[in-house]
Every structure is written in structure tokens, then in C-alpha cells.
Amino acid sequence: MANPNQNNDNNKNNNFFNNNPLLAFAIFSIVVIMIFKVMVGDGGSEGLGSMLGGQQVTQNKHVTYSEIKKEIKEGKVESVKLASSSIEAIVINQNGTKTRYSASNVPALDRDLIPLLEEKGIKYEGVIGNGFFAEMFSMLLPIIIFFAIWIFLARRMSKGMGGGILGAGKADKLINSEKPNTKFDDVQGVEEAKDEVKEIVDFLKYPERYIQLGAKIPKGLLLVGPPGTGKTLLAKAVAGEAEVPFFSVSGSAFIEMFVGVGASRVRDLFAQAKKEAPSIIFIDEIDAIGKSRASGGQMGGNDEREQTLNQLLAEMDGFGTDTPVIVLAATNRPETLDAALLRAGRFDRQVLVDKPDFEGRLAILKVHSKDVKLSPDVDLEIVAKQTAGLAGADLANIINEAALLAGRNNKKMIEQSDLLEAIERAFVGLEKKNRKVSDMEKRIVAYHESGHALMAELTKGATRVTKVSIVPRGLGALGYTLHLPSEEDRFLKQKHELLAEIDVLLGGRAAEEVFIGEISTGAGNDLDRATMIIKDMITVYGMSDVAGLMVLKRSEHSFLGGAGAITEYSEKMSEAIDAHIKSTLEEHYEYVKQTLRDYKGAIEKMTAELLEVEVIEGTTVQKIIDEYEKEHNMSSRLVHKPKEEASQDTSTEQDIEDTEK
Ligand SMILES: Nc1ncnc2c1ncn2[C@@H]1O[C@H](COP(=O)(O)OP(=O)(O)OP(=O)(O)O)[C@@H](O)[C@H]1O
Numbered sequence: 001m002a003n004p005n006q007n008n009d010n011n012k013n014n015n016f017f018n019n020n021p022l023l024a025f026a027i028f029s030i031v032v033i034m035i036f037k038v039m040v041g042d043g044g045s046e047g048l049g050s051m052l053g054g055q056q057v058t059q060n061k062h063v064t065y066s067e068i069k070k071e072i073k074e075g076k077v078e079s080v081k082l083a084s085s086s087i088e089a090i091v092i093n094q095n096g097t098k099t100r101y102s103a104s105n106v107p108a109l110d111r112d113l114i115p116l117l118e119e120k121g122i123k124y125e126g127v128i129g130n131g132f133f134a135e136m137f138s139m140l141l142p143i144i145i146f147f148a149i150w151i152f153l154a155r156r157m158s159k160g161m162g163g164g165i166l167g168a169g170k171a172d173k174l175i176n177s178e179k180p181n182t183k184f185d186d187v188q189g190v191e192e193a194k195d196e197v198k199e200i201v202d203f204l205k206y207p208e209r210y211i212q213l214g215a216k217i218p219k220g221l222l223l224v225g226p227p228g229t230g231k232t233l234l235a236k237a238v239a240g241e242a243e244v245p246f247f248s249v250s251g252s253a254f255i256e257m258f259v260g261v262g263a264s265r266v267r268d269l270f271a272q273a274k275k276e277a278p279s280i281i282f283i284d285e286i287d288a289i290g291k292s293r294a295s296g297g298q299m300g301g302n303d304e305r306e307q308t309l310n311q312l313l314a315e316m317d318g319f320g321t322d323t324p325v326i327v328l329a330a331t332n333r334p335e336t337l338d339a340a341l342l343r344a345g346r347f348d349r350q351v352l353v354d355k356p357d358f359e360g361r362l363a364i365l366k367v368h369s370k371d372v373k374l375s376p377d378v379d380l381e382i383v384a385k386q387t388a389g390l391a392g393a394d395l396a397n398i399i400n401e402a403a404l405l406a407g408r409n410n411k412k413m414i415e416q417s418d419l420l421e422a423i424e425r426a427f428v429g430l431e432k433k434n435r436k437v438s439d440m441e442k443r444i445v446a447y448h449e450s451g452h453a454l455m456a457e458l459t460k461g462a463t464r465v466t467k468v469s470i471v472p473r474g475l476g477a478l479g480y481t482l483h484l485p486s487e488e489d490r491f492l493k494q495k496h497e498l499l500a501e502i503d504v505l506l507g508g509r510a511a512e513e514v515f516i517g518e519i520s521t522g523a524g525n526d527l528d529r530a531t532m533i534i535k536d537m538i539t540v541y542g543m544s545d546v547a548g549l550m551v552l553k554r555s556e557h558s559f560l561g562g563a564g565a566i567t568e569y570s571e572k573m574s575e576a577i578d579a580h581i582k583s584t585l586e587e588h589y590e591y592v593k594q595t596l597r598d599y600k601g602a603i604e605k606m607t608a609e610l611l612e613v614e615v616i617e618g619t620t621v622q623k624i625i626d627e628y629e630k631e632h633n634m635s636s637r638l639v640h641k642p643k644e645e646a647s648q649d650t651s652t653e654q655d656i657e658d659t660e661k
């Protein structure tokens with residue numbers, strides 16, 4: 001679920017100059033130089049001249065200071081005006097006319113001048129004016145320039161870690177506050193996620209009801225899913241439905257700021273939200289702040305991130321469950337998050353916001369075509385069919401792109417051909433990061449996942465299926481079978497559960513071989529995991545005859561610490577281990593293939609259903625198996641049945657094969 005597009009809008013909250021440090025510096029310098037020029041004037045003479053306005057001056061003469069001094073000594077000067085670095089003297093000519101002598105660059109240290117003027121009885125006065133400011137400026141300018149350069153360099157240096165100094169002053173902008181009009185109807189294709197957040201709306205609307213009952217309301221909820229699936233939109237819709245203020249920030253923007261600001265902004269954010277409670281805080285890209293402390297470790301920005309994270313944790317712990325502020329956060333990399341963030345009372349609930357299936361895509365397309373003009377020939381179902389694997393944001397883009405295409409061709413309405421071309425463009429653009437799945441690949445994936453699902457439902461000790469999907473999930477996985485997480489935290493696994501896991505893992509590959517007739521690379525990951533389970537059973541858990549109770553390797557989870565080999569073992573032993581792994585896999589594989597053959601019709605049905613709608617529920621899987629067994633008068637091997645039925649056959653005939661000899 002990598003997101004190559006993610007940096008696009010990282011800076012969206014930053015101010016203009018932050019994004020253009022060079023420009024900012026240039027403008028800044030020009031302004032300083034202009035102010036300087038205006039104040040100092042051209043050498044100061046014109047400026048001073050106007051101050052001597054009353055005189056009957058017929059001429060102006062630019063001379064050197066020594067010349068003026070000479071005139072003074074000769075007694076020809078009537079009056080003098082002094083500025084800190086320039087001087088003007090009104091000199092009376094022989095014929096009685098007056099000439100204004102002016103000189104710039106007067107040596108400031110000429111201490112003889114004033115006594116001389118006194119001696120000669122010449123009127124003189126100092127001018128606080130341009131000269132003074134010029135002086136100030138000539139002193140300040142280097143400092144100003146120094147600061148400008150410093151800011152410029154700091155800005156450039158911090159760019160690497162995404163920082164910004166100018167941003168510090170503008171940090172208020174980082175917190176967006178609004179009262180969105182978004183409603184749940186605007187978010188489509190993520191029905192389960194919607195259901196999960198609906199109760200929050202009620203709490204935000206009628207907090208007293210819950211508080212009075214003493215109910216504990218979730219403080220934090222993590223929206224997890226690939227980019228563009230509508231996490232932000234969903235968070236906004238919660239605020240919109242509840243009609244409460246929505247405060248949003250982006251995790252990456254926090255980290256970009258001046259040292260120490262991140263933490264204080266978190267404080268501000270919570271203070272604001274609490275003040276306007278009930279309210280919603282939304283933190284996008286929370287992984288930018290909440291990266292596991294263990295995984296980080298580069299220079300600089302890290303401290304800042306950690307401070308920000310600690311502040312966030314402190315804030316979340318700081319308000320009680322009776323404060324109607326709910327923090328929603330979004331990420332597409334939940335696995336990188338610091339465990340502290342996921343602890344109880346923080347983001348202890350996760351909501352999957354997945355890519356939409358066919359129905360979802362159709363609904364999203366409908367939402368986004370509300371504001372555009374579609375020609376009657378448009379069939380959105382076809383568009384939905386052809387956009388498997390795309391997220392809501394991609395679909396919104398397709399509609400917009402189609403509108404642009406239609407506009408370019410001067411059409412009155414968007415036609416089907418515009419939409420199809422827009423789809424094409426979307427896929428070309430996505431080619432590298434998210435290629436379109438071919439029909440053949442889809443078929444393989446559908447059989448593969450059906451194989452997993454069947455084994456999971458038929459094998460005692462396996463976790464049940466909640467959902468089977470052939471909607472590609474980001475990079476890599478072309479489909480997946482979701483298993484119900486166990487209700488309680490499990491610390492122990494019994495041997496039969498480990499063996500069941502192996503059967504479920506092998507179900508994918510076996511289905512490809514049995515139903516497609518050829519195997520693919522799609523099972524690589526499954527086989528890797530199955531192999532590791534058997535290996536651990538032998539070397540870590542003492543579950544085989546090969547090594548008996550002897551532990552050859554310490555598990556990663558051992559409280560004794562230090563995973564890895566702890567016992568030297570012979571070549572012969574290692575050969576025996578390999579042979580055992582191989583034969584166990586083979587035996588289980590044969591068994592799984594036979595099971596799939598026995599349930600051929602059920603697999604075909606599941607596969608057809610998957611190809612049609614892309615996502616099926618666990619209950620559908622069970623129903624298909626159930627019906628197939630009834631049809632063929634098979635005694636039921638379905639181990640995960642609804643309670644009443646299950647009581648009849650808790651011990652199924654599908655005994656757990658013990659492969660140890
Ligand atoms: N499920 C959806 N229903 C309707 N529109 C959607 C949906 N998902 C995305 N969109 C459209 O795409 C836009 C971007 O989606 P949004 O920003 O909510 O995605 P996101 O999951 O937050 O993405 P990211 O992980 O990149 O931040 C939305 O404003 C909306 O127009």
C-alpha cells in the first residue's frame with residue numbers, strides 16, 4: 001500500500017513563501033534595498049537641499065568636504081547644515097549671489113568643524129533626517145541581510161527533512177477548522193466503515209445521553225486503507241452528519257515545522273477542539289508523527305517527531321471519555337505506527353476503508369456524476385466493471401477527466417466514449433503503480449482465494465472467513481481472504497490449529513493446480529508461511545518426532561530474548577528437518593487437493609460469484625458450501641456453522657491429520 005502520490009499535497013497547508021524560499025529571499029532583499037535607497041536618497045544632497053529651502057540660492061555645486069572647509073575658513077560661508085555623513089554650506093559669492101555647496105561622505109570624525117564654525121560665527125544646525133535613518137540602515141542592513149541569508153539557508157537545509165522556518169509563524173494555518181456539509185451519502189463503497197463510524201455521530205449529537213449513562217466513548221479511531229479511498233471524506237462526513245466542527249491537520253505538516261512547534265500545535269489543536277466540543281479532530285497521514293520509535297532513527301527531524309507524538313499521546317490521555325471530542329486519524333501504513341498510539345484509550349479501534357467493489361464503484365460514480373451532465377447513452381455499470389482496483393479518488397478523477405474531454409470536443413453532454421477514454425487515461429497513469437488486472441489473472445486469483453476460503457471453513461482449528469476479495473490491494477496482493485480475528489487475544493496455539501493454518505495456506509496453490517491446471521507465482525507468500533510454520537513446529541515448539549522435545553531455535557517471542565539458533569545441530573539433523581518439512585507439506589497438499597476436488601462445485605460457485613461481484617462475505621462462502629453438501633448428500637464437513645447446527649457435529653469426520661509418524 002505504498003503511496004507514490006503522497007507527497008503531492010504534503011505542503012498544501014504551508015504558506016506561499018514556504019514553498020518558494022528563493023522567491024521569498026529575492027523579494028525580501030529587493031524591498032530592503034528599495035527602502036534603503038528611498039531613505040538615503042542619492043548621496044543625500046538633494047535631500048538636504050530642500051531643508052535649506054528659504055535661502056536665495058542661485059546655484060548648486062557638488063564639491064568635496066575639504067573645499068567646503070576651505071570656504072568656511074575663508075569666511076565666505078553664511079550657514080551650514082550638518083547631517084551625519086553629509087554637509088551643505090551656503091556660500092556667498094563675490095557678486096552677492098549664493099551657491100549651495102554640498103558634499104557627501106563627510107569624515108564623521110572631524111572634531112574641528114564645530115569649533116571652527118563657532119569661531120567664524122557661522123550659523124549651523126544638525127539635521128535629523130535622512131542622515132540619521134541612513135546611518136541606522138547602514139548599520140542594520142548587514143544584520144538584515146545576514147538574517148535573510150540565514151533564513152534562506154535554514155529553509156534549504158531543513159527541506160531535506162521537510163522542515164520550514166518561515167512556517168513557524170504561519171503555523172496557525174496548519175489547523176483547518178470548518179463545519180463541513182459532507183454527508184454519509186457522499187461517501188460510497190465503504191459501507192462497513194460507514195457502519196462503524198455511525199455510532200460516533202450519535203454520540204457527538206447527543207453527548208449528554210451517553211455521559212449520563214457513564215458510557216465510555218472511543219476517543220480515537222484509526223481509518224486504515226489505501227490512498228484515495230475516502231478516509232478524509234468519511235471523517236468529514238462524520239462531522240457533517242453530527243453538525244460539529246471539524247479540525248484537521250496533516251501529520252507531515254507537523255513534522256515540517258520549527259523545532260518545538262509541533263508539540264505546541266498539538267496542544268493548540270486539542271485546546272481549540274475542546275473549546276468547541278462536541279467536535280472532531282482529524283489527523284491525516286498520522287504515520288508521519290506516529291512512526292514506530294523503533295523504526296525511525298535518522299537525524300534531526302526525529303526528535304521533533306517524537307515530541308509531537310508524545311504530546312499527542314498526552315493530549316489523548318488528558319481528556320476523559322466524557323469530553324465529546326473524537327480524534328480520527330488516517331493512514332495507509334498502519335504497520336509502521338508506534339504501538340503506544342494503538343493502546344487502549346487512544347486509537348484502539350481500527351476501521352478498514354478499503355478499495356470499493358463493483359457495487360461500491362458504481363455508487364461512487366453515481367455520486368460524482370451528480371454535478372455533471374451525462375448523456376442518456378452513458379452506462380455507469382460498464383464504467384464500474386472496467387475500473388476494478390481503482391479507488392474512489394480515481395473514479396472521481398475519471399468523471400472529471402471525461403467532462404474535460406467532452407468539453408474539449410465541444411459536446412453538450414458527457415458520452416460513454418469520453419468515460420471510456422478517461423478510464424484508459426487513468427490506467428495509463430496508474431500503469432506502474434497499480435496496473436490493471438487482466439481477466440486471466442482475475443480468474444486465477446478468484447480460484448486461489450476460493451481455495452483458501454473453502455479450507456478455512458472446512459478445517460477445524462482454522463479461523464473463519466469474514467470476507468473474500470479479488471479487488472487488488474495496492475502493490476503485490478491481487479486478492480485476499482480475510483479471517484475473523486479471534487475474539488480474545490490468543491497467546492497459545494494448539495498443534496491442530498497450526499496444522500489447520502497450513503491447510504488453509506495451501507488451499508490457494510492447490511486450487512490453482514486443480515482448477516486452472518497450472519500453478520502461478522501467486523502462492524509464493526502462502527508457501528513461505530506454511531514452510532515457516534512447520535519449521536517452527538519442529539525447531540521451536542518441540543512438536544515433531546524429528547527433534548522431539550529438543551529446542552533448536554529460540555523463537556522471536558521468547559521471553560529469554562534473542563531469537564535464533566541456540567543448539568548446535570548436526571548436518572544429519574538439518575537434513576532430517578528439511579525432509580520432514582517437505583514431506584509434511586506434500587501430505588497436506590495432497591489432502592487439500594482432494595478436498596477441493598470433493599468440493600469442486602462449491603469452488604466453481606464461489607469463483608463465479610467472485611468474478612461477478614469481486615467481494616463476498618464469509619456467510620456467503622458458508623452458504624455455498626452448505627448447499628453443495630446438501631445437493632450431493634454429503635455429510636457436512638463445514639466446521640464453522642451457526643451455533644444450533646454446529647452442536648450436532650462438533651467433532652467432524654475431518655479429523656486433524658497428524659502427520660507425525
Ligand atoms: N468512497 C468514496 N466515495 C465518494 N468519493 C470518494 C470516495 N473515496 C474518494 N472519493 C473522492 O476522492 C477524493 C479524495 O479522497 P480522500 O482524500 O477522502 O481520500 P483519502 O483516503 O483520504 O486519501 P489519502 O490516503 O490519499 O489521504 C474525495 O474528496 C472524493 O471526491
Ligand SMILES: [Zn+2]
Nearest residue numbers: 508522523526
Ligand atoms: Zn494465497
